[in-house]
Amino acid sequence: MSNHTKQSPAPAGPDRITALDTRLISTDKTLASVPKGRTGAARVFLGRDAIMIYALIVFVLYASIAIPRFATPVTVGFLLLDVIPVLLIAMPMTLVIITGEIDLSVASVAGLTSALMGVLWAAGIPIEVVLVVCVLAGVLAGAFNGFLIAVVGLPSLAVTIGTLALYRGLALVVIGDNAIANFPPELTAFFTSKLGGTGIPTMMIPVAVVALFFGVLLHLTPFGRGLYALGFSTEAATFVGIRVARAKFWLYVGTGTVSALAGIFWTLRYSSARSDNATGLELTVIAAVLLGGVSIFGGKGSIPGVIAGVLLIGTINFSLRLERISDVVLIIVTGTLLIASVVTPNVYAAIKAWRQSRRLHNTLPQVPASGATNATASGVPERK
Amino acid sequence: MTIAPTVPHGKSERTDGARSGRLGALLRLRELPVTLALIALVVITTIANPLFLSPQGVKDLLLNATIVMILAVGQALVIITRNVDLSVGSILGLVAFGTGTLFANVPGIPIVVVFVAGMLLGAILGAINGILVTVAKVPALVITLGTLYIYRGINNSWAGGTQYFAGDRPEAFGSLSVDTVFGFPLITLIAVVVIAIVAIYLNGVRAGRDLYAIGSDPDAALLFGIPVSRRVLLAFLFNGVLAGLAGVLYASRFNSVGATTGTGLELAVVAAAVVGGVAISGGSGSVVGAAIGALLLTTITSALTAVRVDKFWQQAIVGMLILSAVIIDRIASVRTARKLRISEARDV
Structure with a gap:
């Protein structure tokens, strides 16, 4: 390490003070320029979630009018069956990302569950037992992640890249190159069945229950509200009495369990248990x-927004497919949506901050250069 | 490098420097665990199956490792600045397909031109990542996840069902990954030269050292006067160039290039860097370590085949290796933190 290079441009005494002054000024400016948050109805109807939901509604309306075969029960059925795995895993993933962590191993857990299911079923074990064992495997896989991240304190990105390889590897160990397909026909039929003539898959009921569970957990319980605090600042969360390690541990148990459910769904929907089931699903989720408005930094996001985000991606992809646009090209849409959804608010915020600072600059034109700290510090609050 | 004696706040280093000799420095090397693991793996495998280290065996080993090594070196540059680039697999795919297209459509194009064109395309794609990350101030994980999809989609729509095979390319280009010098394949030698250049840049050039400062504490780096955005952009651009180079070499090494070339490579590359001692939280690690990490991960595959372990275990073992690397890194950082605390307490 070359310490001398770091030392050379160190500011001399007076310079440093000026630097400090400008920093104080800018702090005051930002404090004064913090826009007032929306309250009441405006907050609900103009928020990030609401915008996602409007976008979804607008797109569904557009697709129903413009695309001939879109508004049919068949389309609705296949569209929903396609998004169910993503929708399921996205629920606990929302909570994990809100705490500022991430779980990349979800698709591998789904694959492991699928492999386990195939092997156990092929060994002649009753399907009820198989399903219970599979869910337990998901719980264990999640608990292992949770232990390493919450208890040992390792970075979640690195740990879950490791378990992504580990769980997918275990899936290979369990089932190898084989594929098992002879699941009970009544069960696979049930998993692809629709509710009456609406085209909505029966499976949407348990999925809705899962979504409701995580929605209530996140938005209406002290535990869930604490997760936002945790995402903003782990230290602050500790000081207000949130048990950080325990919360994180259970979140990973949650992602593991729901990923196992998604793996079971995947296996029975395609009635095929393979080691490579759901490969790459983690990035889609x-x-x-993120498109649903959850901040990768943590502390921001909501379940309704994420549901809208998942459905929007699913709908756009499906309608483009109906327009005979090749599947493989569609991922451009996913990527562009993702980048646009995170870049746009930042650009908007940057423009707003720039205009705010300009307005502030114009209202305070004759502040002298020296002693500026006092002038702004006392002047700005008065103006308000 | 030595610490200048006039450093005013460098007291804590004094106690360190007094106690640790060369052995201590060696033991603290971040590349040490991965190097030991690699040596142990090679030794055990060779005892079990002497054919493992035959000239042909070594050649295959190096050929398989080369491309991931180059990618891991580029990734290390980005990870050191506390960012990550998930789009490298897609960049490699685009460049590899571009290479195939160039050779097929421009007869007699010089090989050097193709290399330059590939690296240029990689540089552009890497720069797009870098600009989005630094200008829009969005985490690299999100941006490069997005460009992973976009670049792959562009590759898909460009290639469609088209594939280019080795027959479409000049023989001299293919022989880059067949011919050897002293038992080393030519493309591996290219990779070694590249790794050496990047290592020197990162250790000896100011801009390279800045990457570590940025990764350790971006805010402090900014206050210190380091042009953080420009350096991060540069790291992404370099990573793109290296992914481009890897793409051209891929076209030389493998028979066919098409729409799905390089899919899913990104996590293997990040894993190689992490196993090689590059901390995912930025600020530490070296490109040599990342390259050794890549070599270790690819060697495991061959070693398992050589000792006739079920090939299905391979990925599980890779997973366990990544986890051990993360745990070792954690232990090391806890120990360093404790040592610093003790030495600082003594100085007060």
């Missing part, structure tokens, strides 16, 4: 969650 994370893309959908």
Whole structure:
């Protein structure tokens, strides 16, 4: 390490004070220029979630009018069956990302569950037992992640890249190159069945229950509200009495369990248990969650927004497919949506901050250069 | 490098420097665990199956590792600045397909031109990542996840069902990954030269050292006067160039290039860097370590085949290796923190 290079441009005494002054000024400016938050109805109807939901509604309306075969029960059925795995895993993933962590191993847990299911079923074990064992495997896989991240304190990105490889590897160990397809026909039929003539898959009921569970957990319980605090600042969360390690541990148990459910769904929907089931799904899930308005830094996001995000990606992809645009090209849409959804608010915020600072600059034109700290510090609050 | 004696706040280093000799410095090397693991793996495998280290065996080993090594070196540059680039697999795919297209459509194009064109395309794609990350101030994980999809989609729509095979390319280009010098394949030698250049840049050039400062504490780096955005952009651009180079070499090494070339490579590359001692939280690690990490991960595959372990275990073992690397890193940082606390307490 070359310490001398770091030392050379160190500011001399007076310079440093000026630097400090300008920093104080800018702090005051930002304090004064913090826009007032929206309250009441405006907050609900103009928020990030609401915008996602409007976008979804507008797009569904557009697609129903413009695309001939879109508004049919068949389309609705296949569209929803396609998004169910992403929708399921996105629920606990939202909570994990809100705390500022991430879980990349979800698709591998789904794959492991699928492999386990195939092997156990092929060994002649009753399907009820198989399903219970699979869910337990998901719980264990999640608990292992949670232990390493919450208890040992390792970075979640690195740990879950490791378990992404580990769980997918275990899936290979369990089932190898084989594929098992002879699941009970009544069960696979049930998993693809629709509710009456609406085209909505029966499976949407349990999925809605899962979504409701995580929605209530996040938005209406002290535990869930604490997760936002945790995402903003782990230290502050500790000081207000949130048990950080315990909360994180259970969140990873949550992602593991729900990923196992998604793996079971995947296996029975395609009635095929393979080691490579759901490969790469983790990135789709994370893309959908971020598009749904969850901040990757943590502390921001909501379940309704994420549901809208997942459905929006699913709908756009499906309608483009109906327009005969090749599947493989569609991922451009996912990528662009993802980048646009995170870049746009930043650009908007930057423009707003720039205009704010200009307005502030114009209202305080004759502040002298020296002693500026006092002038702004006392002047700005009065103006308000 | 030595610490200048006039450093005013460098007291804590004094106690360190007094106690640790060369052995201590060696033991603290971040590349040490991965190097030991690699040596142990090679030794055990060779005892079990002497054919493992035959000239052909070594050649295969190096050929398989080369491309991931180059990618891991580029990734290390980005990770050191506390960012990550998930789009490298897609960049590699685009460049590899571009290479195939160039050779097929421009007869007699010089190989050097193709290399330059590939690296240029990689540089552009890497720069797009870098600009989005630094200008829009969005985390690299999100941006490069997005460009992973976009670049792959562009590759898909460009290639469609088209594939270019080795027959479309000049023989001299393919022989880059067949011919050897002293038992080393030519493309591996190219990779070694590249790794050496990047290592020197990162250790000896100011801009390279800045990357570590940025990764350790971006805010402090900014206050210190380091042009953080420009350096981060540069790291992404370099990573793109290296991914481009890897893409051209991929076209030389493998028979076919098409729409799905390089899919899913990104996590293997990040894993190689992490196993090689590059901390995912930025600020520490070296490109040599990342390259050794890549070599270790690819060697495991061959070693398992050589000792006739079920090939299905391979990925699980890779997963366990990544986890051990993360745990080792954690232990090391806890120990460093404790040592610093003790030495600082003594100085007060």
